[in-house]
Amino acid sequence: MPQFVPVEELFKGRHFDREIVVLCVRWYLSFKLSYRDLVALMGERGIGIAHTTILRWGQHYTPEFEKRWRRFALTVGGSWRMDETNIKVRGEWMYLYGAVDKAGKTVDFHLSRKRDGNAAKGFLRKAMKGQRTPTKITLDAYAASHRAVAEWKGNGELPKCVPVGTSKYLNNLIEQDHRRVKQRLRPMLGLKSLRTAAVVISGIELAEKIKKKQFQMSKLGGLTATMPEIWASCPGCITGTTFPPTAQNPLNLTQFRIRTRAVRTSPATRRLRTLSRHRPSPRWRIPISANLHNRQLICQIRFRFSGSAVGWNRIPIL
Numbered sequence: 191m192p193q194f195v196p197v198e199e200l201f202k203g204r205h206f207d208r209e210i211v212v213l214c215v216r217w218y219l220s221f222k223l224s225y226r227d228l229v230a231l232m233g234e235r236g237i238g239i240a241h242t243t244i245l246r247w248g249q250h251y252t253p254e255f256e257k258r259w260r261r262f263a264l265t266v267g268g269s270w271r272m273d274e275t276n277i278k279v280r281g282e283w284m285y286l287y288g289a290v291d292k293a294g295k296t297v298d299f300h301l302s303r304k305r306d307g308n309a310a311k312g313f314l315r316k317a318m319k320g321q322r323t324p325t326k327i328t329l330d331a332y333a334a335s336h337r338a339v340a341e342w343k344g345n346g347e348l349p350k351c352v353p354v355g356t357s358k359y360l361n362n363l364i365e366q367d368h369r370r371v372k373q374r375l376r377p378m379l380g381l382k383s384l385r386t387a388a389v390v391i392s393g394i395e396l397a398e399k400i401k402k403k404q405f406q407m408s409k410l411g412g413l414t415a416t417m418p419e420i421w422a423s424c425p426g427c428i429t430g431t432t433f434p435p436t437a438q439n440p441l442n443l444t445q446f447r448i449r450t451r452a453v454r455t456s457p458a459t460r461r462l463r464t465l466s467r468h469r470p471s472p473r474w475r476i477p478i479s480a481n482l483h484n485r486q487l488i489c490q491i492r493f494r495f496s497g498s499a500v501g502w503n504r505i506p507i508l
Contacts, residue, residue, distance in 0.1 A: 200254060210237060214244050215251050216421055219393040220401075224377045249386060252393035259396060262405040267291030268325030271361050272313075272335070274305060275368040279381045286371065286391065287313035290363050296399050297321055301388045310338035314348070327354045330361055370398065 201208040214228050223231075225241035232239050272289040285305040289297040298320055300313035318324070329335045336356075342348040374394050381387035399405065400420060403413065411419045 194258060195254065200251075206237070206239070210239075211247050211251065212421065214239070215247050215255070215393070216397070216417075218244065218248055219252070219390075219397040220417070222374055222377050224379070227377070248393065249389055252389050252396070256392055256396050259400070259405060262409055263399075264404055264406060266295045266297050266321055266404070267293055268322065269328070270297055270317075270324045270326065271328045271364040273330050273361050273364040273368065274309075274332070274335075275372070276305075277372065277375060277381070277387070279384055279387045281380075284384065284387070285309060286368065288364060288367060288371075289313075289317055290367055292360075292363075294363050294367075295402055295404055296367065296395055299391060299395055301384065301391060303384065305332075305334065307334045307338040307341070310335045311342065314338070314342065318348075323349065324352060327352060328357050328360045329354065331356055371395075 197208070201211065204211060210232075214232065217223060217231070218225070218228060225244045228244050229239055229241050269292040270289045271292070272287070274285050274287045276283045277286055278284070285302050287300040287302065287309060291297060298313070298317040300309070300316055302309035302312065327339060329339070336354070339348065339354050343350050343352070371391065371394055375381070375390075378390075381390065400417070407413050407415070407420070411422075
């Protein structure tokens with residue numbers, strides 16, 4: 191059982207709440223958005239973030255999320271469709287090996303600098319270690335892949351009873367899977383290194399596995415759960431208690447804190463202080479950032495819904 195970094199230490203020292211961090215990473219991996227698109231989306235919600243900050247979040251948290259999700263992974267089928275495609279990394283062509291089973295479930299991927307037998311062996315070794323031994327392999331017409339599988343059978347690493355063939359139509363599943371990855375990589379301005387490219391692609395594959403229900407959904411909110419609910423159900427990905435919708439809590443609020451500030455119109459500013467008269471009940475904890483400007487008290491109340499952040503709503507208090 192792998193040892194995970196505690197969630198408190200995983201998000202320790204961040205200037206933003208963990209819900210905002212996970213939301214940005216999830217949107218970046220799931221949708222065709224660039225970092226600057228996410229900056230604009232967060233800006234509309236009253237949250238100012240630099241695109242480089244989201245870049246660092248993705249590189250840091252994607253491997254951690256993948257390790258936590260791996261505990262709930264289901265075994266894929268034994269009939270594999272294997273193929274490779276090319277993507278550009280720092281202006282050079284790299285080769286992305288991938289495989290799916292006959293139901294379209296993602297098996298694994300492998301990013302290599304070369305397209306040869308060693309790369310095919312590396313992919314098969316990684317896929318068999320992470321999943322299972324295949325019962326049937328369907329390849330494309332590339333001769334190096336066939337030679338690699340034949341050598342594996344000769345060495346005994348792959349059972350000799352596993353049939354290996356070529357079928358243009360059976361490999362349409364993996365071709366469409368590569369097409370999905372390439373469409374997701376297109377809005378980016380380019381991958382700059384092999385390591386960062388592998389991290390980004392692993393996150394894209396993780397988001398796609400979640401959509402394909404390749405995890406034990408009974409432990410992650412059920413088959414009818416929405417994507418935010420599934421991510422919130424994964425221990426260690428998003429934390430915080432979600433209250434059920436009630437008449438007093440119709441917005442299904444999660445977790446809140448108080449933050450207040452008083453400012454005068456004169457150059458001299460008052461120090462930060464908490465307004466004691468705003469004491470929320472134990473069930474609701476609402477963050478309030480109050481400014482005294484032109485003798486009018488403005489309370490900025492930020493609501494978070496099930497792991498997502500909705501901007502600041504200004505409510506004047508008379």
